[in-house]
Amino acid sequence: MDPFHPYFGIEWYWLLGAWAALSIGAHMWQVGYIVRLIRLGGPDDRFNAWPVRMREFLRDWLGQRKVIEDRLAGGAHALIFWGFLLLVSDVLDLGTGGMLAVFLEDIYLKDFWNIVVDIGYLLAGTGITIALYRRVVLRPAKLRGASIEGELILLAIMGIILTAFLLEGAAMIDSEGALAERDGWEPVGALFASFMINMDPAMLQTWVDASFWLHMLLIGGFLVEIPQTKHSHLLGTIPNVLFQDHAPLGKQKPLQMAPNGLAVSTDDLDIENLSLGTSNYSDFSWRQISDGWACTACARCQDVCPAFASGKGLNPMQIIFDVKDYGWEHGRQLLAGETPEESLIDRFSEEAIWACTTCFACVDACPVHIEHVPKLTDARRHLVMEAAQFPNELQAVFENLERNSNPWGFGAHTRGDWAEGLELKVGEPAEYLFYVGCAGSFDNRNKQVSRTLARLMQQADVDFSILGETEMCNGDLARRSGNEFLFQTLAEMNVTTLQEAGVQKIVTACPHCFHTLGKEYGDYGGDFEVVHHTQLLAELREQGKLKVSDRDTTLTYHDPCYMGRIDDSHDAPRKALGGEILEMHRCRDKTFCCGAGGARMWVEEDADKRVNLIRAQEALDTGADEVGTGCPFCMTMLTDGMKTLGSETQVRDVSEIMAEQLEA
Amino acid sequence: MDIAVLIKIVPDSESRLEVRGGKLDESDFKYMVNPYDEFAVEQAVQFKEVAGGKVTLVALFSETSSIDTDLRKMLAIGADEVIVLRQSDYRGDRPAGNATVLAEALKPLQPDLVLCGVQGIDYYQCATGPMVAHQLGIPHIASVTQLELANDKLKAWRQVEGGLQVIETSMPALITCQKDLNKVRFPALKDIMFSKKKPFENRAVPAATGPDLTCAQASLPPARGGGEIIDGKTPAEKVTTLLSKLRTEAKVL
Numbered sequence: 001m002d003p004f005h006p007y008f009g010i011e012w013y014w015l016l017g018a019w020a021a022l023s024i025g026a027h028m029w030q031v032g033y034i035v036r037l038i039r040l041g042g043p044d045d046r047f048n049a050w051p052v053r054m055r056e057f058l059r060d061w062l063g064q065r066k067v068i069e070d071r072l073a074g075g076a077h078a079l080i081f082w083g084f085l086l087l088v089s090d091v092l093d094l095g096t097g098g099m100l101a102v103f104l105e106d107i108y109l110k111d112f113w114n115i116v117v118d119i120g121y122l123l124a125g126t127g128i129t130i131a132l133y134r135r136v137v138l139r140p141a142k143l144r145g146a147s148i149e150g151e152l153i154l155l156a157i158m159g160i161i162l163t164a165f166l167l168e169g170a171a172m173i174d175s176e177g178a179l180a181e182r183d184g185w186e187p188v189g190a191l192f193a194s195f196m197i198n199m200d201p202a203m204l205q206t207w208v209d210a211s212f213w214l215h216m217l218l219i220g221g222f223l224v225e226i227p228q229t230k231h232s233h234l235l236g237t238i239p240n241v242l243f244q245d246h247a248p249l250g251k252q253k254p255l256q257m258a259p260n261g262l263a264v265s266t267d268d269l270d271i272e273n274l275s276l277g278t279s280n281y282s283d284f285s286w287r288q289i290s291d292g293w294a295c296t297a298c299a300r301c302q303d304v305c306p307a308f309a310s311g312k313g314l315n316p317m318q319i320i321f322d323v324k325d326y327g328w329e330h331g332r333q334l335l336a337g338e339t340p341e342e343s344l345i346d347r348f349s350e351e352a353i354w355a356c357t358t359c360f361a362c363v364d365a366c367p368v369h370i371e372h373v374p375k376l377t378d379a380r381r382h383l384v385m386e387a388a389q390f391p392n393e394l395q396a397v398f399e400n401l402e403r404n405s406n407p408w409g410f411g412a413h414t415r416g417d418w419a420e421g422l423e424l425k426v427g428e429p430a431e432y433l434f435y436v437g438c439a440g441s442f443d444n445r446n447k448q449v450s451r452t453l454a455r456l457m458q459q460a461d462v463d464f465s466i467l468g469e470t471e472m473c474n475g476d477l478a479r480r481s482g483n484e485f486l487f488q489t490l491a492e493m494n495v496t497t498l499q500e501a502g503v504q505k506i507v508t509a510c511p512h513c514f515h516t517l518g519k520e521y522g523d524y525g526g527d528f529e530v531v532h533h534t535q536l537l538a539e540l541r542e543q544g545k546l547k548v549s550d551r552d553t554t555l556t557y558h559d560p561c562y563m564g565r566i567d568d569s570h571d572a573p574r575k576a577l578g579g580e581i582l583e584m585h586r587c588r589d590k591t592f593c594c595g596a597g598g599a600r601m602w603v604e605e606d607a608d609k610r611v612n613l614i615r616a617q618e619a620l621d622t623g624a625d626e627v628g629t630g631c632p633f634c635m636t637m638l639t640d641g642m643k644t645l646g647s648e649t650q651v652r653d654v655s656e657i658m659a660e661q662l663e664a
Numbered sequence: 665m666d667i668a669v670l671i672k673i674v675p676d677s678e679s680r681l682e683v684r685g686g687k688l689d690e691s692d693f694k695y696m697v698n699p700y701d702e703f704a705v706e707q708a709v710q711f712k713e714v715a716g717g718k719v720t721l722v723a724l725f726s727e728t729s730s731i732d733t734d735l736r737k738m739l740a741i742g743a744d745e746v747i748v749l750r751q752s753d754y755r756g757d758r759p760a761g762n763a764t765v766l767a768e769a770l771k772p773l774q775p776d777l778v779l780c781g782v783q784g785i786d787y788y789q790c791a792t793g794p795m796v797a798h799q800l801g802i803p804h805i806a807s808v809t810q811l812e813l814a815n816d817k818l819k820a821w822r823q824v825e826g827g828l829q830v831i832e833t834s835m836p837a838l839i840t841c842q843k844d845l846n847k848v849r850f851p852a853l854k855d856i857m858f859s860k861k862k863p864f865e866n867r868a869v870p871a872a873t874g875p876d877l878t879c880a881q882a883s884l885p886p887a888r889g890g891g892e893i894i895d896g897k898t899p900a901e902k903v904t905t906l907l908s909k910l911r912t913e914a915k916v917l
Contacts, residue, residue, distance in 0.1 A: 271857040385853035395850045403696065404678050411678035413692065485853050 001170045001204060003212035004097040016095060016216060023220030030227035031235065034293055037327045040334055041286030046243040053242055061241040066367040070300065072134055074367070079127030080157070086120025089113070090164060091219060094212070114185040118168075122188055125161045128154050142299045149229055150297075160218045163211040169193035170208045177201040227293075232324075236293030237368045243287055244369040248519045250360050250566040252377060255484055263523040266488050277381025277482060279343045281326065281334050284375070291370045292324030301362035301372060306593040306611040307355040314355035316362035316372040322347045323375070345379040353379045354391055357611065358480045358598035359561040364589065377598075380482025390482065397602045398483055405472040405490065406438040407602055416468030418447040422454050425465035432457075432464040432536075433503040435517060437510035438473050439632030445639065446632040449653040453509050453533050456655055459662070460545040462536070464507065470497050476512035479520070481599035488524065491516070495526035509533040509653065511562035511631045512597075532563055534630045534654050538575035547663040548578060555657065556582045556624035558615065558638060559591035560631035573630050573654050582622040592618065594641075596633035616641025619649070626650045628657050665715045665813075665835075667708040668773055669743065670766055670780035670796065671723040672698040673731050674756065677785065686881045695725075697734045700781025703841040706848045708779050709742030711813055717776070719743040722769055724762055724869070726754040732864070739859035740851035746862070749869045757787040757879060761872040763795030769869070770800060777818070778838040782807045790840070797838035805831050807842040 004012050059065050064081060068074040093100035104110040132154050135143060143150070169192025174180040179197050182190050196204055226234055247253075254263030256274060264270075278284050299317055307314040326347050330340040345353065353376050362372040383389045400409035416426060418441055424434075434457070440450040457464055472494050479487035494517075498506075506528050508514050518530030540546045557573055564570045570588040574581055586592040595611025605611070616638050619627045626649060627642075629635055638651045675681075676694040683689065708719045721743050725731060727750045735746050749769055756762075770778060778797070783790040790806070797804030810821035820831045820839060851859075894909070896902035910917045 271854060276853060388850045388852040388855075390850075398850070403676060403694070409678060411676075411680060412694075413680045 001173045001175060001201070001208050002098070003167070003209045007209075013097065019216060019220050020095065023223045027223035027226065030224075033331065034227055034232070034327075036335055037331055038286050038290050038293075040282045041284055041289040042282065044285035044287045046246070046287065049246060052246070053244075056244060057242050060244070060367075060369070061237065064367075069367070070298075072130070072138075073298065076127045076130035076134065079123045080131070081127075083120045083122070083124025083127060087117045087124065087164075088120075090117045090120075094164075094167065094215065111185040114183065115187075118186050118188050121161050121164055124157065128158045128161065132158070142303060146297075153229075153231065156218050156222070160215055160222075163215040163218075165189060165192045166211045167208060167215065169196055170204060170211075173197065173199075173204065175201060177204060230295065230297040232293040233296040233368065236290060236295070239287075239290050240294035240368050240370065245371060248566075249363065250358070250373075250515060250562065251519050252374070252479055252484075254523045255488065257523075262525055263488065265524075266485065266492060269485075276385040276484070277383070278375070278378040279345050279382040279386070280339055281330070281344050283382070284323075284344065284378070288371065288375055288378075289323060289327065291320055291372075291375075292322075292327060294368045294370060295320040295324065296368060297321075298367065300365040300367065301370070304361035304365045304590075304592070306357055306359060306361070306595060306614070307352075309592075309614055310595070310605075310611045311609045312355040313349060313351035315352075319348055319352065319372055319375060320370055345382065348376070348379060350383065350389070352376070353383065354603065355600075356598050357561075357593045357595060357600045359593035360566050361561070361590075361593065364565055377480060377482065380480075381484050382482070384482035385485060391603045393603050394481055394483075394599065397481075397599070398478065398486060401473055401475075401478055401486060401490070406442055407473070407477060408438070408442055410442045412472075413469050415441045415471055416466065418442075418450050419454065419466060419468070422451065422458075424454060426468040427470065427501060428465045429502055430463045430465040432462060432505050432507045433498065433501065434464045434466045435474070435506050435508040435510075435513050435530075436466060436471060437508060437513045437632065439636070440509055441471070443632060443636065446635060449509055449632065449635070449655060452653070452659050453655040456537065456540075456546060456659055456662075457507075460540045462540070467497060467501065472497070474510075474513045474516045476516045477599045477602070479516065480597065491521055491524045491526070495521055495524050498526060498528065503528060506530045507533055507536050509630070509632065509655070511560040511567075512633070515562045515566065532567075532569065532572070532630065534563070534573040534576050535569065537654060537658060538572040541576055541578065541658070546658065548658050548661045549663050550579050551577075551657070551661055553625040554582055554623070555579070555626055555628055556584055556619050556622040557587070557654075558584070558594070558619060558627055558629040558634055558651075559588055560629060560634050561591060561593050561597055563630060564591040565589045573628070576654050577628060577657060581628075582624040584618045584622055586618065594631075594634040594637035596637045601633050601636070610641070610644070612637035612641035613644060616645055616647070620645065620647055624649075626652060626657075628652060628654055630654050665711060665717040665776045666720070666773070667711060667717065667777045667779060668720045668722055668770055668775035669701065669704045669708050670778065670793070671701045671705075671721050671735070671738070672756065672781065672784040672786070672792070673723055673725045673729075673734075674698045674784050674786040681884070683882050683884055686883070688879075688882045695729055695731050695734070697731075697738060698781050698784050698786075700783060700785070700841060700843065702738070702781075702848045703843060703845045704779035704781055704839075705738045705741065705743055706846045707811055707839075707841060708777075709849075710846065711777070712742065715813060718745070720773055720775070721746045722749065722766060722773075723747070724749040724751060724754060724765055724769075726750070727752050727868075735864070736859045737851060737856065739862045739864075740855040741849050742855075744862060745864070747865045747867055749867055751869050751871060753871045755872075756784060757789070758872065758876050759789050759791035759795055761876050763792050763799060765869050765872075766792070767796050767799035769867075770796065776835050778802070778836065780838070780840055782840040782842050793838060793840040800836075800838070803833045803837045804840070805833060805837065806840050808839050809842045809844045811839060811841075811845065 007015060064078040068078050101110055104113050135151055165188050168186050168189025172180055172183060172193040173196050177198055226232060256264040256269055258264045275283055301316040302308050305316050326344050333340050356376045358373050360373055397407045400407055404412040436450050439446040472490055475487035475490035506517055514530055514532045517528060541548055559570050568589055592615050593611055594615050627638060635651055642649050673695050676696045679694050680692040712719050721738055725748055749765060780793045794804050805820045808820040808822050812819040818833050818835060818837055822829050894902050894905050896905055
């Protein structure tokens with residue numbers, strides 16, 4: 001029994017053809033519209049390294065690598081996704097009245113195809129059931145308040161699957177209502193057929209016809225709906241996964257690149273014709289805009305965002321929605337080459353733009369390689385360099401960086417004072433340059449860390465020197481807060497200083513110095529081998545150059561974002577510390593920001609919206625006697641957090657904990 | 665309305681400060697625009713935005729040191745041109761002599777208004793501004809915290825002990841600016857870049873003449889003794905230690 005007969009005197013294929021033309025037409029028109037919007041974006045050349053990109057595509061798209069990190073939701077998604085890949089050809093078969101099956105029979109593939117399609121429907125059906133159970137019964141907190149779109153979509157897909165099984169089953173029943181043939185290659189269809197035997201043939205025919213049209217209406221409906229909802233990720237994830245960022249995580253782009261692959265120097269920048277940062281839609285790159293249509297609204301970015309968790313006006317997922325919604329709302333104007341009165345970054349809101357700590361947890365969590373943070377840091381560039389509109393506190397910080405090359409404004413000539421009495425080499429050639437950074441040079445608590453680290457290195461006979469007065473801020477805070485010109489000025493001066501001192505290897509106790517010097521200075525001609533002190537200390541301990549005994553206290557370790565997640569280096573501090581670590585729920589590459597990154601260290605935070613309190617509480621929850629860390633800013637934030645929470649738990653640097661256990 | 669702003673170039677407050685043999689060692693000084701003069705520039709730019717005209721910055725400084733970056737920043741926030749008077753024996757602690765040189769430079773400009781900071785953060789003499797006004801023969805209002813332009817008159821608010829005084833004056837006049845006058849804007853990068861195209865004149869002026877003061881002796885304030893942080897496991901224990909120290913060591917109880 002099949003639905004392939006005339007309806008109201010019109011052949012079924014004319015009716016289906018008309019619906020197909022309508023729905024496919026609407027789909028294509030909308031997709032074309034979106035493609036035109038994406039093409040309004042600026043250039044971002046990612047059309048390279050094709051073999052690598054193909055491998056990544058198979059791993060991340062087909063293999064659902066990051067999707068299934070969330071076992072339940074991601075697992076259900078993978079089942080639906082793989083199921084649909086297996087079953088999608090069935091649409092062609094049903095749409096042509098079984099012509100595909102006939103063709104496959106000729107080449108002896110029909111049975112194989114049938115079982116594949118059946119497995120596909122079964123996988124998808126299982127996935128849908130799990131997903132519905134999660135949405136309706138479990139209802140995780142983050143889904144509260146979400147639109148009912150998700151449930152409706154799931155039910156619609158379930159409808160497609162059930163009608164397909166019904167049609168499959170009915171095809172095994174003859175016009176008398178008896179079983180014509182039981183096809184073992186379509187087990188689920190056969191199961192459905194067994195329920196249909198001896199049904200009233202006329203009634204069954206009605207069911208079959210209704211199923212077929214419902215099936216086709218739903219599929220056509222999906223085609224119309226896909227570009228408009230979060231379902232756009234069906235298409236949007238393809239460019240997103242294929243053109244994922246190949247630069248190291250967290251590395252920002254210079255203002256202007258020269259043909260030699262280096263950044264154009266500040267003296268030669270064509271400022272008058274350069275758009276600084278992003279404000280309008282077309283200031284963003286095509287890849288930034290395509291993110292909008294790749295978003296699946298899975299909210300994993302929202303779950304891990306410290307700004308969101310502390311109640312600030314930033315939700316990384318909303319930023320991505322903004323990109324998409326803004327495109328839809330202002331599309332006609334944008335495509336006509338006009339500039340809407342509301343810019344895209346107006347839509348983001350300044351509050352959201354300044355709330356980001358650039359911890360990259362959102363980017364790391366996203367299963368489809370959406371790049372949230374660069375949108376915000378690019379917007380900051382516009383706000384600082386074009387509009388001169390930024391949090392008040394930063395003005396003094398910028399002036400201090402310009403004048404004394406440190407955010408606090410201490411006299412630049414006092415930078416080396418922390419080392420008094422240690423008899424360190426200053427500016428002399430050595431194997432390592434100890435790049436101390438601003439916090440390690442000027443902040444009282446962190447000066448102790450610098451001194452401890454220097455003593456440990458002396459003890460282990462590491463040949464190192466410091467720059468002393470000629471060291472400057474690495475510029476991280478200027479760069480993360482949008483003052484790219486100031487960052488570049490500092491970077492250029494530092495590169496010159498380091499090169500003149502003949503520096504090749506750098507050790508630093510600051511993850512931000514580590515990141516900019518090691519991964520970002522290359523664009524300005526500075527190629528140095530940079531290690532974080534936890535890496536060097538782990539090596540020294542392993543080599544037996546530092547003999548450290550076991551601790552008799554318990555310890556938890558807070559991974560700084562720019563080491564644990566952004567550099568994926570979380571073994572070194574644990575090796576350096578040795579012994580057992582009582583891990584926090586969020587640790588290693590899933591660490592949670594202390595709240596200081598992205599220049600947030602220097603911007604006031606509302607008392608009830610402090611990121612550091614969340615993290616300090618997580619550390620306390622481990623019950624450990626003390627907290628270890630490897631970043632001067634995490635040190636400040638967590639120490640403050642402990643005080644505010646009324647805890648006397650000490651926060652100490654890895655070097656300090658090691659120094660205490662040092663065997664004479 | 666053409667406005668002239670007097671700029672003093674002062675040592676950066678974070679410069680290395682050393683006294684050798686009763687004399688200040690200025691060799692390691694870094695210089696910056698006197699912060700009170702920045703308020704004056706901001707005020708001048710705000711007036712220009714309303715009333716039009718030109719803002720000219722006039723600075724008197726030594727022959728050699730470079731101060732271009734900081735003065736360009738003042739151009740970037742909206743001033744139109746800079747004249748730096750270069751004097752071979754310039755000193756910041758010589759208000760009378762400096763006022764004479766500045767007044768001479770101002771005369772050909774014929775400004776409708778002269779603005780400057782209430783004092784320089786190097787020697788805090790609060791003298792140069794009033795002396796310039798005197799030499800130009802124009803009215804002077806000191807230490808202004810709010811300034812309004814009403815047609816061709818100026819209305820100035822100034823804090824006095826326990827009260828507020830509002831003074832009106834015709835123009836031209838000279839106003840010295842106190843710190844609550846305004847918030848100095850941060851220049852956008854493009855403004856900094858464009859400021860490089862604005863006129864920047866270095867003009868040699870003769871060495872100081874006539875009677876003047878000399879600095880006989882400079883010294884640093886006596887170093888303070890370090891405090892003591894009291895150790896103790898509990899607040900009660902710390903208080904006990906503190907009390908006993910106040911009795912036995914400080915002998916104040």
